[in-house]
Amino acid sequence: MSKFNSLPHRHAEIVMIALTGLGITLTSAFAATSACDGVKVDVTKARKEAYAPLVASVMESKVKPAQVKFSTIMESGNWSAVYVSTPVSDDGVMFFQTVAGKKRFRDVWGGWADPSERPELVAWAKKLGAPADLARCFAETVTEDE
Numbered sequence: 001m002s003k004f005n006s007l008p009h010r011h012a013e014i015v016m017i018a019l020t021g022l023g024i025t026l027t028s029a030f031a032a033t034s035a036c037d038g039v040k041v042d043v044t045k046a047r048k049e050a051y052a053p054l055v056a057s058v059m060e061s062k063v064k065p066a067q068v069k070f071s072t073i074m075e076s077g078n079w080s081a082v083y084v085s086t087p088v089s090d091d092g093v094m095f096f097q098t099v100a101g102k103k104r105f106r107d108v109w110g111g112w113a114d115p116s117e118r119p120e121l122v123a124w125a126k127k128l129g130a131p132a133d134l135a136r137c138f139a140e141t142v143t144e145d146e
Helices: 007-035 045-058 115-128 132-143
Strands: 069-076 079-086 089-099 102-110
Touching (some): 007 132, 045 069, 045 079, 045 089, 045 102, 069 132, 079 132, 102 115, 115 132
Antiparallel strands (some): 079 089
16 A cells, blocks of 8 residues: 555545635635625625515515525615515516615616626616626626536
């Protein structure tokens, strides 16, 4: 038996593979973080409770607020974008703007996007009126590798 087939060597290989995978995961997380700098991205109970009725109210099909599931809630200034799924629709990102203290639905983006499409996604969100930091965060979020 060679020294490279020994049990300690196999354990070292497993550890190295795990650390490599962790490094790739952390690199992706840091990339997403930098695209979302300045944007609040926490999915908290309070935010879910605030946005669920808004999402349900703009759906064409009836949806109860409790049926709305959130992947991401992004807020910047008086704009927000919520990545949601419901039993009656494909996943999508709904954009809201706060006007006179009230969140108003502006538009929804749905579908699938490749990382090469980020510039177009940023341009779309900015044309809608969303601030640049929210537009970048949205584009990064919807093109992240799962």
